[in-house]
Amino acid sequence: MSDTWSVAGRTFTSRLIVGTGKYKSFEQNAAAVEASGAQIVTVAVRRVNISDPGQPMLTDFIDPKTVTYLPNTAGCFTAADAVRTLRLAREAGGWELVKLEVLGEAKTLYPDMRETLKATETLVAEGFKPMVYCVDDPIAARQLEEAGAVAIMPLGAPIGSGLGIQNRVTIRLIVEGAGVPVLVDAGVGTASDAAVAMELGCDGVLMNTAIAEAKDPIVMARAMKLAVESGRLAYLAGRMGQRRYADPSSPLAGLI
């Protein structure tokens, strides 16, 4: 059975997107990406190190020709900064598919939706295809989609918190209302959290810290791959209904 998803005209078989931050080494990062089966990785845009330009670079370890680089705007707190960052990213990479996140404050890293919406409109007008990090609010999600977001990426919990999906109801409402892919971005702590996102009908999950800060990131990357696949299958299979009381699995007829 082929089960793919598409965003902005590109089709992927893996529904797991992984970050490339917080790893101990580029080697470990590359091995984790491999184990995760991810076809998309998020990357940040930063000043080159002029004092030591010979340092190894991410692109030496994770090949942008085989894995799609999704440049993000992590660390941007205004629409203007985010747009400026992505213009540079487009020039560095040569592609329009980007991840937009405009943060509201350092403490919670909660998105600033007013700035996020403004940046989405500007980016779309400039030909970008923004996948947009947002609050788990179905109305905000709809507004982003109307503005031209190519994917809606609500947080499950604050970035880097590992708390898991805090509000399944709103994530499900976003999935039901969206005409573009929905991916939970942020908050996943362990494999079951990723499975929950997929069981809710999300098209994918994006995570960084849950893998990078695991004691063994490579084993966790594989766990996440399996969890995303398993959650997706459970969603496609259609889960049983829930009951308040027991229902025996063995037949009552023929009891001795």
Added chain:
Amino acid sequence: MQETISIRVNGAHRRVAAGISVADLARELGLEPAKVAVERNLEIVPRSTLAQVAVEDGDDYEIVTFVGGG
């Protein structure tokens, strides 16, 4: 003596020879022009034109690349 001009690169002052191109500047910094993106006075310099655009006195450059991130 060779004439020099004053510019800023990633927030730091720097003197470079007058008349060089942005591609020359990148190479002087030890960077491969194909692996970076350059913003000059808040405007992107398309990679295809790096060798044609001249560095001018007072220019402000941001030179970026992809790094690990979430």
